[in-house]
Amino acid sequence: MVNTTFNRAAPQTQLFPVPAFTDNYIWLLSRAGHAVVVDPGESAPVEAHLAQQHLTLDAILLTHHHGDHVGGALALQKNTGARVYGPATESLPVCDQRLREGDAVVLENLDLHLEVLDIPGHTAGHIAYFGPFNQGKHLLFCGDTLFSAGCGRLFEGTPAQMLDSLGKLRALPLDTLVCCGHEYTLANLRWALQVEPGNAVLHQRWASAQEQRAKGLPTLPSTIGAELDINPFFRTQQDSVSRAAAAHIGQRLDSTLAVFTELREWKNNFK
Template sequence: MIQVDALPAFSDNYIWLLQDNAAKCCAVVDPGDAAPVIAWLERNPDWRLTDILITHHHADHTGGVAQLKTLTGAKVYGPANENIPARDVALSDNDQLTVLGLTCVVHAVPGHTLGHIAFYHADAEQPLLFCGDTLFAAGCGRLFEGTPQQMHHSLSRLAELPDSTLVYCAHEYTLSNLRFAVAVEPDNADVLQRFEQVTQWRAQNRISVPSTLALERKTNPFLRAAVISVKQKADERSGTLNVTPTEVFAVLRAWKDKF
């Protein structure tokens, strides 16, 4: 079994640390800062960093890559269509890779950036999804490069994964995302319950991720653009009739940008 822990970085980033306890080998996802990873390796000197997985090119996800590769010799995997420092393996949609014995499938998920990818391990009991800044707990990434159509398609693709999939996103944005979700669906009992729970967790300085896809489908407005009440709220917000879920999504994303 692979253990996954969060290494906090900057103000709200998470670097995901995957650990093979038998082999004493580890991998990291999106190390925007090398320092937290180096500190962990110094506390665990019998461990070896073997792999670095990158979802997209933003500096808060790639800033520590070159230093970590120089220090450890780890192999760097990243999206083929983006400029990733020290990348060894360029990955495209549906490629497969094996890290710490886990076989992962690459999903192209453009929207936040044009070349953004996610890593999915389809374990029968506990699937894992490392989705960077595409799907957040109760939210999604801003559209810095892509279109609403691209992002809605990317999210819809991820939403088709199994209910039990653990969603490892890269930021602690859950509470602010849930405040928005409450504004979109004030009568959604699942949203209200999750908002109350995460409010308590954050007051205790507990992290709110990973979540599950089952929970995201019930509480994440960006996965619920086809729900009638969400569409009605989007129509109300935009003052227009939004015919398709993509149009609803576009209204929600623009609203969230200013929320």
Template sequence: MKNAVPLPAFQDNYIWSWFDGEAAVVVDPGDADVVTAWLEGNGYPLRDILLTHWHPDHTGGVDALRNRYGARVVGPLAEQARLPALDLAVSDGDRVRSGGEDFSVMAIPGHTLGHIAYVGADCVFCGDTLFHTGCGRLFEGEPAQMYDSLARLMALDANTTVYCTHEYTLANLAFARSVEPDDDRLRQVEADAKQRRAENQPTLPTTIGEQKDFNPFLRTDEAALAEAVSGAVGHTVAPGVDTFAALRALKDRS
């Protein structure tokens, strides 16, 4: 996926959008006006709306866009009672053809219980589960669920492009550096991210390989990170789920 465009919405959302030569696709359109301006400005019709989970900042524009363009709405079967009406309800392992791409649906619960990702040949649209140097809050799920969901994403090819839906990078980096202040990787990534934001450029997308290298929420099996988190919380936590849960709790309080 080389032509996805981030449409900024609200304070820090991105609505990922692309045109395949015939029609456009948008992912998690919380704001219909932002999408409509992009479509009308480029003369694109809208074919599909892909939803990762039910939160209103990801779904608030769906009805207006469907009514205006007749777009098909695809979303998680497990959350259909809380979503706008779905034309295609999908679950883990289902296949979806959209915007010239073949996607596999991956269940990644944690942020919400029915959260899904759309995994393409070289990309993943992962909603609010994985962020640049962070992960989503556990509004509905348990730490073990999110830990397992992140492990599923980590198993994708390192070159997979990650399209997440919030510009949280600088805040995530500030938190990560508070846990690992001597990590040179984080220091360099933070400098690069600050430069991009100073130029009003997004810090996204990223890749699975990049995130596996420095994102602390993907490194909770590492003994060194478990030791750092243990120091931050004031008691020993074991690598793995325990470190992940403690790290997520620290981030929630930051």
């Protein structure tokens, strides 16, 4: 578990990836004794962290309806009284305030103002939360839409929807901390190296991620800037990526959407 802090003068906002299940992260932000959690697939690890750190849970943020992201929300609400926020159009076990793009979540105790983005693709109503975090940096909770060196499978959406959603995230500030829902980085990097074997930054990230995991450390959060250098799904307009996708399928790909669609299919079947 890591503790990412940036502001040493004012009360610090701390960011923790709380491990859950096999490879999930439940993201927890805390400040001055208050906390918010994102996508609590189970309640026990969150409750243990709250008790250990003597924190009051103010809010629960949900990005999409999958059980490994919402399974602990009801128990946490019952045990803490925290307010639950979630996507407007998805079926959730509990939700006090439904959100869509243009809405915001304001948590004064944590000095957070998070904008809501609609990012369908992985699920039909998937949302993300984005906002400033300590000394001018930014924070993104993107659920299962964006991963380090990867993106989510298309369970309910279309390639065009996912490409548009990733375009929104790609345009965020380069310093934005990317808080993904799973520790998929090594598997994604293995595939990304097949797409761009000549990408030196990608090789460096592969080495550093292996070292992090060998020490039992998370590879997350990433940043938008880092993903622009290593993530094939962010790099569909790069010649090296489009050529690799075309070579893999054995035919010309005449649009960014076609490149993205082939990349997603390639990743789906990559072992």
